[in-house]
Amino acid sequence: MAQQKQDSTQIKNLYYQALNEKAKGNPDQAKTTLQNLLKLDEHNDAALFELARIELAQQNLGDAAIHAKKATTLKPDNEWYWILLADVYKQMEDFKSLPAIFDELVRLKPEKKEYYYDRAYALFLNNKFNESLAAYNAIEQKFGKDDNISIARQEIYLKQNDPKKAITEISAIKDAQPDSTKGYILLANLYLKLDKPKDALKVLDEGHRHIPGDPYISLSKADAYHSLKDEEKSKKELKQAFTSDKMGFEGKMRLLISLMSDPKSKEITPIINDLANTLTVNYPTDARAFALYGDILAQQKQLKEAREQYLKAIDLNSRVNTIWEQLLQIELTLGMQKEALAHAYKASALFPEQPLTQFFCGHAFFMEKKYTDARSCFEAALNYTDEKNNLLLTQVYSSLGDTYHALDMFAESDQAYEEALTLDSNNVGTLNNYAYYLSLRKTNLNEAAKMSKKSNELDPDNPTFQDTYAWVLFQQGNYKEALVWIEKAISSSEKASFALLEHYGDILFKLGDTEKAISKWKEAKASAQTTGENVELLSKKIDAKKYLE
Incomplete structure (x- = not known):
């Protein structure tokens, strides 16, 4: 009896220890503790549940499924266990197992509408269309009419190649709410999906008669005219939507972002630029308008014009670090080193804990031979970069290697380059710079030769890399081979x-x-x-x- 009590106390202590470790951000330790607990009590459902949660977060889905399923077997009336098992199966894309889980959740919580919807959708995912329809109909009978049910049934009818029923289903939403844009847009989108843009326009014209000047109906019209290849009318509707007072600033921002993200955005570049400029004219005191215009121009490689917009944005609001990052990157790209230097002093002070801002500031200082300032920025970038961001960490370490070398901190320079290459052994810039600086110091020349040769293999015909290899060979006394590579470098240069x-x-x-x-x-x-x-x-x-x- 005393032993059982001792075991029970130990199990309880292990459980709370695991929860504490998890709360402190030590999931692996928590996992080990839970596994030790389950060796003492393999039927501890709470431990199985917590273990499955950790495994799901770590994408160890097979084990998560085993432990979550066992927890539901031990305690079939625990709602959270079933929810976790459903989440695991969704991640595994094991849709066949989902309907049975939602049957259990409906059993446990018959008043929760979302479980009925989840069950109906799970049946849809399993191509059990008639059963899914019946499930949605049952929801309607139990909880009343809902547009989401009609939208779901429309999708089922389309899967069953019955577009007439799909149209009837969505038409009912429109007819029931003639003063709401929702039904008109849903029906128009359905017609566009069915490749019937003229029918879509008829619906949208009806919508504008009921709701004059509605910008969202105009947006759908723009899509319909685009399908009909009538680009002039499409642009007109787009402009009408954008200039409407009924669409707020946030909506206009979202519209522009969606347009610039469209794979076909190059086709409508003039209208995108026109709309972006209109946004800055209509909202002259909002920095976001100018920043977005800058982003659009930068995407189009119009860097000088983008820079002007970022400068206006910063004048309006200097506290947005991403704008400074874009500005500095563009100025460095354009070779505007003096301008980048002036902005680096401001940005580095404003955003001491923003790694990307500090990284670009570091480059601005480095290019102007302000090596001590560059070092401070790169070290700040290193301190605040997420340890999982290998791409940025590699660049920061490599830049620190360059900077430490310029400050005659050779041991620190070598260590920084080694860290960069540990993260990315094929980083050509690091391989080249490290090799070159070793050659200048006549140190570790064999390793320098290996690195330089590798950079040329990874990026052939690069005159800078060819020159480095020639110089390493020169320092090794291999002058004939050095001549071959310096002539390659000159041949590769404009x-x-x-x-x-x-x-x-x-x-x-x-x-x-x-x-x-x-x-x-x-x-x-x-x-x-x-x-x-x-x-x-x-x-x-x-x-x-x-x-x-």
């Missing part, structure tokens, strides 16, 4: 850069072709006049007529 020409000269000198080497150094010096490179060392090479470090 115009040979200062660095390429200087490296070409260095390699030629080591191969004994002093005259040609000096010629390439002079070409590099001439190119520096337009790029602003430091030519002090290069000038010394030319004057001394030899390679200098």
Whole structure:
């Protein structure tokens, strides 16, 4: 008797320990504790339920189904156990098992309408259309008429290839509510689905007679005219809907977002831009209007125009970090480094805990050789990036590698690059930069050669990567192979850069072709006049007529 009491106390303690571990965000520990509990009491339904919940959250669906089902067997009158089992089967797309579960839930809670709907829909998913119809009819008899029942029956009739019954079903909604847009739009959409746009327009015209100027009916008309390939009338209806006072700001935002998300958005670019501009004119004090216009223009690669809209948005509301992120990204892309720097100072201060904002600010500082500021931003980005966001973490670590190198923090630089490559061993930018900086320091050259060679295999014909490999080979004393790769780099470039020409000269000198080497150094010096490179060392090479470090 004393042993049973001890076991019962231990089981209770393990159960509450598991709940506590789960609440602290330690699901694996909670899972282990529950498994230990079930070794002592395999029929503990509460432990089975909690274990199944954890397994469902971890997408371990097979075990979740086993444990949830066992819980329902042990306590068939517990509503939550059946709900969990239904959720597991939905995730598994085991639709055949669902009707029986909803039968149990209806048995337990006959007053809950949603379980009847779930059962009817589960029958539909199993292609048991007549049974599903009967279930929806039973709901109507028990709870009264509901538009959702008519919509569900319409779907069933369409599956049964009986469009007349589907039309009759939705027409009833329209006829019962002649002053509501819902029935007209539902019926019009049905006609469009049946490829009957002219019938859809008749219904929508009727809707506008009852509800003049309704913007949502105009939107459906735009779709109908588009189906008829009458784009002028389609645009007219779209514009009419958008300029209507009956559609609020939020509705207009949603409409624009849906239009720009449409795969066919390129076909209607002018009307999208016109509507977006109209939104900024009608709502001149709302930053969201300008930000959305900026997003639309950025999607269309109109970066300068997008930048102007983001600047207007920030003037109206400087507290939205995503606008700053877009602005900084565009300025960096356009090479507007001074402008990006000015905005980076503001954005980094405004959003110290936003990793993407800090990441772009870091790049703005780095490009202007503000390496200490760049380091602060990249380290902030690292601290606040979700540990599951491997893509961003890789980029942040790689950028930290570049920044630490610029600050002569070589051990930290190497460690950052190693972290980046642990997350993504095929990140070509990291492979190239890490290899190049090792070559400059003449450190670990064999590993540098492997990384540089890999970056060229992953991204062939990239002149920057080819130049890096040439320079690693140069530092290894493999001048003949270095010459092959520097000539590949020059061949791959539209115009040979200062660095390429200087490296070409260095390699030629080591191969004994002093005259040609000096010629390439002079070409590099001439190119520096337009790029602003430091030519002090290069000038010394030319004057001394030899390679200098």
